[in-house]
Amino acid sequence: MPIVDQQMTKQTSPNSNPPVRKDFLAAKDFNFFYGKKQALYDINIEIPERQVTAFIGPSGCGKSTLLRNFNRMNELIEGVRHEGDIRLLGKSIYDKSVEVISLRRSIGMVFQKSNPFPKSIYENVVYGLRISGQSKKSTLDEAVERSLRGAALWEEVKDRLHESALGLSGGQMQRLCIARAIANRPKVLLMDEPCSALDPIATVKVEELIRELKKEFTIVIVTHNMQQATRCSDETAFFYLGKLIEFDRTQKIFSNPSEKQTEDYITGRFG
Amino acid sequence: MDNIGTHSLDFFELDHNENTKAMGRSLTNRILTGICVTLSLLTMIPLISIIVLLLKNGLPLLSASIFTELPPAAGMTGGGFGNAIIGTLVMVGLGLAISTPVGILSAIFINEYSQTSRLSRAVRFVAKLLTGIPSIICGVFAFAIVVLPNQTFSAFAGGVALSVLMLPTILLTAEQALMGVQNAYREASYGLGATRFQTIVRVVLPDALPAMMTGIMLAVARAAGETAPLIFTALFSQYWASSLNEPTASLAVLIYNFSTVPFPHQVSMAWTASLVLVAFVTIANVAAQTIFARKN
Ligand SMILES: Nc1ncnc2c1ncn2[C@@H]1O[C@H](COP(=O)(O)OP(=O)(O)OP(=O)(O)O)[C@@H](O)[C@H]1O
Ligand SMILES: [Mg+2]
Numbered sequence: 001m002p003i004v005d006q007q008m009t010k011q012t013s014p015n016s017n018p019p020v021r022k023d024f025l026a027a028k029d030f031n032f033f034y035g036k037k038q039a040l041y042d043i044n045i046e047i048p049e050r051q052v053t054a055f056i057g058p059s060g061c062g063k064s065t066l067l068r069n070f071n072r073m074n075e076l077i078e079g080v081r082h083e084g085d086i087r088l089l090g091k092s093i094y095d096k097s098v099e100v101i102s103l104r105r106s107i108g109m110v111f112q113k114s115n116p117f118p119k120s121i122y123e124n125v126v127y128g129l130r131i132s133g134q135s136k137k138s139t140l141d142e143a144v145e146r147s148l149r150g151a152a153l154w155e156e157v158k159d160r161l162h163e164s165a166l167g168l169s170g171g172q173m174q175r176l177c178i179a180r181a182i183a184n185r186p187k188v189l190l191m192d193e194p195c196s197a198l199d200p201i202a203t204v205k206v207e208e209l210i211r212e213l214k215k216e217f218t219i220v221i222v223t224h225n226m227q228q229a230t231r232c233s234d235e236t237a238f239f240y241l242g243k244l245i246e247f248d249r250t251q252k253i254f255s256n257p258s259e260k261q262t263e264d265y266i267t268g269r270f271g
Numbered sequence: 272m273d274n275i276g277t278h279s280l281d282f283f284e285l286d287h288n289e290n291t292k293a294m295g296r297s298l299t300n301r302i303l304t305g306i307c308v309t310l311s312l313l314t315m316i317p318l319i320s321i322i323v324l325l326l327k328n329g330l331p332l333l334s335a336s337i338f339t340e341l342p343p344a345a346g347m348t349g350g351g352f353g354n355a356i357i358g359t360l361v362m363v364g365l366g367l368a369i370s371t372p373v374g375i376l377s378a379i380f381i382n383e384y385s386q387t388s389r390l391s392r393a394v395r396f397v398a399k400l401l402t403g404i405p406s407i408i409c410g411v412f413a414f415a416i417v418v419l420p421n422q423t424f425s426a427f428a429g430g431v432a433l434s435v436l437m438l439p440t441i442l443l444t445a446e447q448a449l450m451g452v453q454n455a456y457r458e459a460s461y462g463l464g465a466t467r468f469q470t471i472v473r474v475v476l477p478d479a480l481p482a483m484m485t486g487i488m489l490a491v492a493r494a495a496g497e498t499a500p501l502i503f504t505a506l507f508s509q510y511w512a513s514s515l516n517e518p519t520a521s522l523a524v525l526i527y528n529f530s531t532v533p534f535p536h537q538v539s540m541a542w543t544a545s546l547v548l549v550a551f552v553t554i555a556n557v558a559a560q561t562i563f564a565r566k567n
Contacts, residue, residue: 076461078387105464115455117474128463131473177459184463 023090024049024218025070025107025188030084032065034077039065041242043084047188047235052210052219054233054250056226058265061239063222067190070220071107072100088187105132108181112193114173116165116180121148121157124165124176128184143183150216151179152209171202175209182217189213191221195228207232226266230254238262322549329546332539337547342509342525348536352544354511355520358426359548361512362505362521363495365430366437371487373434374441382449383471395446401439409435410503418504426512426519429505436500437490444486448479481563488559492552498523522548 023046032040055063148154195203340351381391413432460470529541
């Protein structure tokens with residue numbers, strides 16, 4: 001029985017969720033540099049557990065950069081450097097005892113452009129399990145069904161699990177990437193503009209999925225779409241020129257922002 | 272190139288005047304296409320005439336015994352060049368066995384591990400230089416490091432010479448193949464917690480393999496036909512080789528030897544050997560392409 005469904009039956013309203021940890025994932029005085037160019041300035045943010053946090057802001061303000069630091073993906077780029085700290089459940093992700101491999105397993109990522117491997121649907125979903133040494137067929141089969149159901153894709157693909165993932169539609173591919181990420185049973189899901197390449201119908205599906213997934217995962221989503229932020233996020237962080245300008249309840253940000261820059265941005269006066 | 276979409280847009284949205292311009296453009300387009308087609312047909316002429324010539328001169332002597340018998344002595348008729356076929360296969364195989372792992376591992380190193388390090392740049396530079404080195408130098412090199420110390424011409428020395436000849440092609444095409452793998456795949460793999468090694472083995476290599484195969488086939492095609500590196504290293508033999516450490520016949524050297532003697536039978540055999548050589552290379556090429564086309 002897939003976990004998402006179980007939770008749905010157990011918890012009828014989102015308010016009856018167990019108490020959430022306010023600083024599930026947090027950045028402390030975080031600065032980030034691409035070579036000499038500083039991309040993030042003194043970021044302090046606490047991302048709450050099992051909520052959807054949206055990152056908004058004009059192009060180039062550092063949303064993706066911060067997101068990609070949460071799972072240390074940016075370390076793959078040569079010549080980068082950081083100052084300050086990022087903590088998952090209070091523990092520094094830069095601690096010597098943290099393996100970057102297991103960090104990336106517990107903080108899954110979905111990219112702007114869906115990027116399924118040129119393999120079968122099945123092999124895409126079990127990729128994370130296979131590389132961690134899992135090869136028992138029953139475990140893999142179970143994970144495929146659980147993850148695909150979790151990503152609301154199971155019904156559409158259950159009869160073609162062994163066909164190439166590249167034959168799926170754009171929206172299906174993106175949901176497959178989500179399934180692939182949740183197959184690792186991560187704690188956090190990072191999504192960098194997951195709908196920007198999708199048509200409106202596929203977008204609605206992914207947004208519904210995000211609202212569903214937050215019952216189990218802590219989600220951070222980067223978006224350029226204000227409606228999307230209001231539709232599916234609980235908290236919103238507004239970034240501008242590498243700085244975190246304002247971070248508050250989504251409702252508050254969009255109805256009554258404290259900062260002038262935030263207001264200018266959400267009312268479309270710039271960006 | 273203009274695509275169909277823009278053309279139909281032109282016709283829908285532009286006024287009459289623009290319409291004639293569009294027609295003018297499509298005329299130019301057609302003329303250019305015509306020129307391109309003609310030129311590409313012209314490039315096929317040498318290729319086709321070679322094949323016609325090979326078939327015309329090589330077919331008469333083609334028979335089963337050509338593949339199983341030893342070369343005839345000077346002035347004699349009959350015989351075949353079975354030993355040369357095996358020699359070529361063995362030496363090209365040896366060359367591949369050396370150059371493929373070295374070339375692909377180097378390409379992985381310079382593209383996946385340290386793209387901009389000084390060592391990578393040096394490897395890339397040397398490989399590019401090596402592609403321009405005349406094949407005879409590869410022969411001289413293998414002569415110096417294998418034939419002289421061993422005191423004998425050998426298939427092994429021939430294989431070494433061919434591996435030097437093949438290495439830069441294999442390395443550089445493998446690097447291109449790796450560069451052709453979408454970065455999005457690597458990101459997805461790292462994002463799921465894969466190590467670099469896992470990413471290379473499970474995602475990058477499978478995707479790059481068909482393009483790498485093309486490079487390997489190019490190298491084989493070139494090496495199989497080279498005479499110069501083998502004259503200094505494997506030399507030639509009238510007999511079946513019983514080890515890798517003795518002078519060994521090859522198709523290329525046989526063609527070279529037989530085409531320069533005054534005996535018509537030998538000259539004719541050189542044509543047949545050329546035909547067989549070309550057929551081998553073509554078959555290997557097509558086989559590799561279909562195997563990898565089917566896998567994807
Ligand atoms: N690999 C890189 N090397 C150097 N600079 C980079 C690199 N990636 C991003 N930057 C720079 O860092 C800054 C922040 O970029 P980032 O991609 O985080 O912005 P973003 O908010 O995600 O923008 P967008 O909305 O367009 O995706 C930009 O000025 C960008 O040019
Ligand atoms: Mg971005």
